[in-house]
Amino acid sequence: MAYQTDWPEILEWLGKSRTVWIKKLARNDCSWAEDSMKRQYGFYVPSDVRNANFFPPLLALSPDRAHIRETELRTFWPTTGEWRISRVVHYLRKGSETHFTGLPKDQFAGLTPASLLLMGAFDLPDGLAHWILIVDSASEAAAIVESVFDLGSDFHTGLFLPADYLLRARDEYSQLIEELSHALAQGTLPAFIASAALPSTDALAQMAQTQFMRGRRLSSLSPFALAAPGDAVMTISRDIEYALYRQAEMRHRAAEVLRILTGQGGGVDIATAVVRGFGALDATFLSASQHRKSRAGMSFEHHIRRLLEDGNIRYEAQAVTGGRRPDFVMPTSASLANNAAEHHVSMVLSAKTTLRERWKQIALERFASPIFLATVDDRISDEAIRDMSGHNICLVVPESLKESDYDVHPNVITFGDFFRYEVGQKRPTLLAAPAFRLT
Numbered sequence: 001m002a003y004q005t006d007w008p009e010i011l012e013w014l015g016k017s018r019t020v021w022i023k024k025l026a027r028n029d030c031s032w033a034e035d036s037m038k039r040q041y042g043f044y045v046p047s048d049v050r051n052a053n054f055f056p057p058l059l060a061l062s063p064d065r066a067h068i069r070e071t072e073l074r075t076f077w078p079t080t081g082e083w084r085i086s087r088v089v090h091y092l093r094k095g096s097e098t099h100f101t102g103l104p105k106d107q108f109a110g111l112t113p114a115s116l117l118l119m120g121a122f123d124l125p126d127g128l129a130h131w132i133l134i135v136d137s138a139s140e141a142a143a144i145v146e147s148v149f150d151l152g153s154d155f156h157t158g159l160f161l162p163a164d165y166l167l168r169a170r171d172e173y174s175q176l177i178e179e180l181s182h183a184l185a186q187g188t189l190p191a192f193i194a195s196a197a198l199p200s201t202d203a204l205a206q207m208a209q210t211q212f213m214r215g216r217r218l219s220s221l222s223p224f225a226l227a228a229p230g231d232a233v234m235t236i237s238r239d240i241e242y243a244l245y246r247q248a249e250m251r252h253r254a255a256e257v258l259r260i261l262t263g264q265g266g267g268v269d270i271a272t273a274v275v276r277g278f279g280a281l282d283a284t285f286l287s288a289s290q291h292r293k294s295r296a297g298m299s300f301e302h303h304i305r306r307l308l309e310d311g312n313i314r315y316e317a318q319a320v321t322g323g324r325r326p327d328f329v330m331p332t333s334a335s336l337a338n339n340a341a342e343h344h345v346s347m348v349l350s351a352k353t354t355l356r357e358r359w360k361q362i363a364l365e366r367f368a369s370p371i372f373l374a375t376v377d378d379r380i381s382d383e384a385i386r387d388m389s390g391h392n393i394c395l396v397v398p399e400s401l402k403e404s405d406y407d408v409h410p411n412v413i414t415f416g417d418f419f420r421y422e423v424g425q426k427r428p429t430l431l432a433a434p435a436f437r438l439t
Contacts, residue, residue: 003079003107005133007141010118013078013131014162017120021049022149023157025108025115025134027382027405033108042101043108043117045088046157050098054121054159055088056128067092074129077104086130112138113379113405116145120162137379147246153238153376154231154400176251180258189259196251201295204248205302208241220310221303223419230398230415233303234376237353241299249288256284300353301327304374307415313423314430315349326367327351330423330430336369345427347372349396355380372396372418378405385409 014020023029029043050058058069069090076083086102116135121128135142145151149165183192199207209221212235223229260277261270274281301317305328308315314331328349329336335346346369354377373388374396388395389411397406399414406412413422423430 003134003136005079005135005139005141007144009078010133010135010141010145011166013118013120013122013133014166016122016131018161018163019054020118020120020160020162021054021157022145022151022160023117023119024151024155025111025117026156027113029117030108030111030115033105034110042099042103045098045100047096047098049157049159050088050090050096052159058088058090074127075102076129076131077107078131078133079107080104107134112136113381116142118145150243153234153378153398156404176254180255183255184258184262189255189262193252193255193259196248196255198245198248198252198291201298202302204241204245204295205236205299205306207244208236208299209303209306211240211244212236221306222310222312223307223415224311224424226416228399228414228416229307229419230376230396230402231400233300233307233415234398234400237299237303238376245292245295249292253284253288257281260284300374300376301351304328304349304351307419311419311423312431313419314432330427336367338368342429343369345429347422347427349374351375353377355384370394372422374415374418376401380406382409385412 023043025043032041045055049055056071056073058071060066060069062068069092071088073086073088074083075086082104084102084104086100088098088100090096090098111134115137118133118135119130121130123129135145146155148169149160149162180189180192183189212232213219213221218225221229221232226232260280261273263277268276305317308328316329316332318325318327326348328351330347330349331342331345334340335342336348337343340346348367348369349372351374353375355373355375371392372394376398378401380395385395385406386409389409393411395406395409395412396415396418397412399416402412402414
């Protein structure tokens with residue numbers, strides 16, 4: 001089972017440690033908890049963390065086992081209040097391979113892929129101990145951790161000084177507090193709210209693309225010119241654009257909440273303002289949640305569209321065909337018909353930032369052309385990928401995810417493979433000016 005860990009609890013434990021280790025859990029780090037046949041027990045410790053004095057020194061405890069360096073440490077698991085004696089073991093004959101064992105199995109079972117492990121040392125009257133929190137990647141707490149510590153889409157593991165990151169977050173909040181306080185005092189809050197309107201998804205996507213290209217001195221986002229087009233899309237969408245959106249969202253929503261709470265009339269105390277404004281507050285937060293979900297999907301489509309256009313690939317977007325509306329059809333929706341002149345080169349490309357069970361919608365649509373499903377989701381289960389293969393769906397993922405998470409599945413290809421092989425080599429007639437553009 002996956003335990004629920006909330007941000008206040010994480011924040012409390014972050015305050016107890018000078019240095020914190022954060023690790024994105026790989027499949028092998030967790031699969032042992034649900035499969036008794038797995039040889040690995042526990043999770044891997046990278047060599048840079050092992051050598052960073054984060055753990056007590058690893059020693060050879062037996063002369064006849066000099067190739068094994070290990071140490072014991074007390075670990076506390078705040079979610080359940082459990083204490084353990086855990087071990088860090090380095091097998092020199094296996095190179096850098098180091099395992100962390102002596103763990104509560106139930107904390108690693110049932111986790112969403114790419115969940116996070118947070119660990120820090122803290123002092124007790126009788127010595128040092130380490131706390132460990134497991135944060136399911138599907139939780140709101142995981143999103144907060146990723147935002148506070150700037151964990152990009154390519155993040156795997158790292159040591160952090162939490163005080164620095166939390167201080168920076170407080171500094172950003174202080175600036176916004178000053179601006180809102182000034183607007184409230186000057187009676188210019190409506191003008192501030194108008195100026196802090198959330199940018200459209202198209203404008204936000206263009207801002208993120210421009211920032212990515214400027215930082216790398218690129219003139220276009222042609223997938224044929226990029227070494228790893230999938231990684232580029234993932235960085236633009238999940239890192240750059242998400243950061244831009246969170247900044248804009250904070251300004252916009254904070255101003256809205258302030259308007260609601262201060263709009264109850266002069267002299268009203270905070271409790272009265274909250275109760276009387278509860279309906280408006282509830283609507284504001286519901287709108288925020290819905291906007292985040294819709295923005296993420298549209299953002300991904302915008303970035304794929306940019307790859308298609310900069311690559312001069314013929315496509316039609318959001319075309320209604322037979323009651324279905326695929327994200328992208330190449331070259332046109334008319335080519336999906338069995339008797340169409342270009343049916344032999346036709347293909348469907350669907351885009352979903354996260355899959356869960358939604359990929360089954362595509363399977364039910366039964367297109368007569370090959371189906372490719374593009375995603376930046378690093379949390380897809382092996383079972384789901386096998387089910388997709390049974391429905392002849394080919395998954396298209398960023399290059400780094402194929403290498404680290406999906407390398408054993410033949411029906412998972414990279415964005416680079418999709419554009420260079422599936423389009424460039426197998427369907428070269430798709431290479432021309434775009435047939436249609438999104439508006």
